[in-house]
Amino acid sequence: MRLYWQIAKNMWDQAVAYRLSxxxxxxxxxxxxxxxxxLWLYVLPQGKVLFGYDQSQILTYILxxxxxxxxxxATRSQDIATEINDGNLSxxxxxxxxxxxxxxxxxxxxKAMNIFFSIFELTIVFLILRPNLFLQTNPLLLxxxxxxxxxGTVLFFYFSVLLGFIGFWxxxxxxxxxxxxxxxxxxxxxxxxxxxxPKPLYTVISYLPFPYLLYFPMKVYLGQLSTPExxxxxxxxxxxxxxxxxxxxxxxxxxxRVYTAQGR
Amino acid sequence: xxxxxxxxxxxxxxxxxxxDSMKKYLKLWFVMTSRITQIAFVxxxxxxxxxxxxxxxxxxxxxxxxxxxxxxKLVAGYTLWEVILFFLTFNMVDIISQFLFREVYRFRSYIxxxxxxxxxxxxxxxxxxxxxxxxxxxxxxxxxxxxxxxIYTLSRLEAITIIGVFFYILLLTNAxxxxxxxxxxxxxxxxxVTEVDNAIWIFRxxxxxGRIPIAVYREPLSWVLTFIIPVGIMITFPxxxxxxxxxxxAIIVAFxxxxxxxxxxxRFWRYALRHYTSASS
Numbered sequence: 245m246r247l248y249w250q251i252a253k254n255m256w257d258q259a260v261a262y263r264l265s266x267x268x269x270x271x272x273x274x275x276x277x278x279x280x281x282x283l284w285l286y287v288l289p290q291g292k293v294l295f296g297y298d299q300s301q302i303l304t305y306i307l308x309x310x311x312x313x314x315x316x317x318a319t320r321s322q323d324i325a326t327e328i329n330d331g332n333l334s335x336x337x338x339x340x341x342x343x344x345x346x347x348x349x350x351x352x353x354x355k356a357m358n359i360f361f362s363i364f365e366l367t368i369v370f371l372i373l374r375p376n377l378f379l380q381t382n383p384l385l386l387x388x389x390x391x392x393x394x395x396g397t398v399l400f401f402y403f404s405v406l407l408g409f410i411g412f413w414x415x416x417x418x419x420x421x422x423x424x425x426x427x428x429x430x431x432x433x434x435x436x437x438x439x440x441x442p443k444p445l446y447t448v449i450s451y452l453p454f455p456y457l458l459y460f461p462m463k464v465y466l467g468q469l470s471t472p473e474x475x476x477x478x479x480x481x482x483x484x485x486x487x488x489x490x491x492x493x494x495x496x497x498x499x500x501r502v503y504t505a506q507g508r
Numbered sequence: 509x510x511x512x513x514x515x516x517x518x519x520x521x522x523x524x525x526x527x528d529s530m531k532k533y534l535k536l537w538f539v540m541t542s543r544i545t546q547i548a549f550v551x552x553x554x555x556x557x558x559x560x561x562x563x564x565x566x567x568x569x570x571x572x573x574x575x576x577x578x579x580x581k582l583v584a585g586y587t588l589w590e591v592i593l594f595f596l597t598f599n600m601v602d603i604i605s606q607f608l609f610r611e612v613y614r615f616r617s618y619i620x621x622x623x624x625x626x627x628x629x630x631x632x633x634x635x636x637x638x639x640x641x642x643x644x645x646x647x648x649x650x651x652x653x654x655x656x657x658x659i660y661t662l663s664r665l666e667a668i669t670i671i672g673v674f675f676y677i678l679l680l681t682n683a684x685x686x687x688x689x690x691x692x693x694x695x696x697x698x699x700x701v702t703e704v705d706n707a708i709w710i711f712r713x714x715x716x717x718g719r720i721p722i723a724v725y726r727e728p729l730s731w732v733l734t735f736i737i738p739v740g741i742m743i744t745f746p747x748x749x750x751x752x753x754x755x756x757x758a759i760i761v762a763f764x765x766x767x768x769x770x771x772x773x774x775r776f777w778r779y780a781l782r783h784y785t786s787a788s789s
Contacts, residue, residue: 268706275713278729279720286724287580294579419557426561430568440575 255353324408433459
């Protein structure tokens with residue numbers, strides 16, 4: 245455990261070493277949040293309800309979603325493909341470290357840094373814009389939000405690792421990752437709450453793993469889901485976690501069979 | 509005194525020289541772009557995924573706008589097709605400038621590795637070489653369908669006139685002049701402090717605030733986006749011109765500002781070149 249703690253800490257230190265680049269990366273993210281924030285603020289003045297959301301709920305969704313994405317979607321596992329293609333994976337294979345645990349520990353270090361910056365950014369946004377936010381006080385819903393957020397973190401990790409494993413078979417790994425992030429923007433509910441789309445489309449999306457990364461934790465926080473909906477969400481999310489875990493293990497085994505340490 | 513007066517033959521020679529230079533740079537641009545394209549197409553799957561990803565990103569945001577404005581009818585006083593025109597105008601400026609100035613993204617490596625010295629010894633302008641030394645064909649692939657969609661969107665606007673379209677194109681060109689000025693400024697910054705990538709990305713993200721009407725943003729952000737960071741001049745002005753609601757004075761002001769920015773950026777580039785230390789070579 246101490247070993248993985250140290251790996252996470254190293255990742256934090258690495259991010260601190262390049263803090264200007266990191267801060268600018270976060271600043272870019274902030275511009276996107278501002279676009280969505282002001283757009284929703286404009287179309288949803290106080291007292292108006294649109295798509296089942298009032299102003300405080302939608303602004304909470306946008307800003308809360310921005311915070312959650314720094315927990316759930318911050319990752320360093322995009323380095324996996326490079327490690328495989330450069331042959332540097334061999335260094336890791338020779339050490340008494342679990343591959344997935346190593347990368348998860350790195351992710352935790354990166355997430356910690358992203359959360360730190362996210363709190364800083366959102367504090368500034370809050371102090372300047374004074375948004376009308378929805379505060380959840382139900383302890384059960386807060387606990388469920390935390391559980392869904394952690395489950396989303398694990399789901400995202402498996403997705404990201406699987407994309408990195410493409411490196412076993414191809415050097416062209418950035419293209420699939422680029423498409424994945426574009427799909428994620430829509431299907432995870434980063435752009436807008438998914439329940440504003442037509443009902444049939446929403447039903448299809450709700451059986452995919454993506455809504456459980458961001459949309460679902462935020463809906464739970466807003467208290468807009470019934471108990472059966474939460475149970476259904478928990479079942480689908482848990483099932484996808486198991487499926488992705490099995491796929492990841494299998495792809496890892498097959499990948500190692502074709503790994504040639506090319507480049508070393 | 510004599511040196512100030514050129515004969516007709518000298519004038520012809522001067523024009524001929526300019527034409528030869530132009531041909532030389534066009535040929536150079538074509539050759540370098542061909543090479544960059546060949547390199548890009550080595551990763552065929554990458555090209556397909558990248559292009560598809562860009563189209564997906566574009567369509568998702570468009571879908572969101574159509575859905576949102578379809579429900580609210582108006583956003584900041586603009587109809588659905590007008591809001592789409594804002595989004596398309598932003599995409600036009602973004603894609604064309606990425607296509608033309610892609611070499612700027614590679615400039616930092618030239619400075620850090622010392623390869624910029626090599627460019628300085630060539631009988632070509634280091635500025636033109638650093639700006640246009642290889643355009644990215646991948647950006648061009650998405651441009652043509654975008655132009656088609658833009659023409660369709662313009663045809664859906666009720667208030668559209670030929671003069672409006674003319675000024676729209678004129679102000680779109682003006683937006684590209686502002687982008688040119690910014691990229692020259694970034695090159696100068698790269699020479700002085702090797703900082704290129706972050707400056708470009710911040711400016712691009714700021715420009716992206718213009719993908720929706722600037723009137724949506726509250727003051728003072730809206731004012732800053734119009735006058736300090738000229739997003740309003742780049743995106744809002746062409747759209748307003750197309751809709752026939754932009755005054756002639758505003759058009760003049762837009763060109764004065766872009767001219768001033770271009771002049772300032774060229775001065776900054778010369779200043780940066782004078783202080784280039786060639787430390788990396």
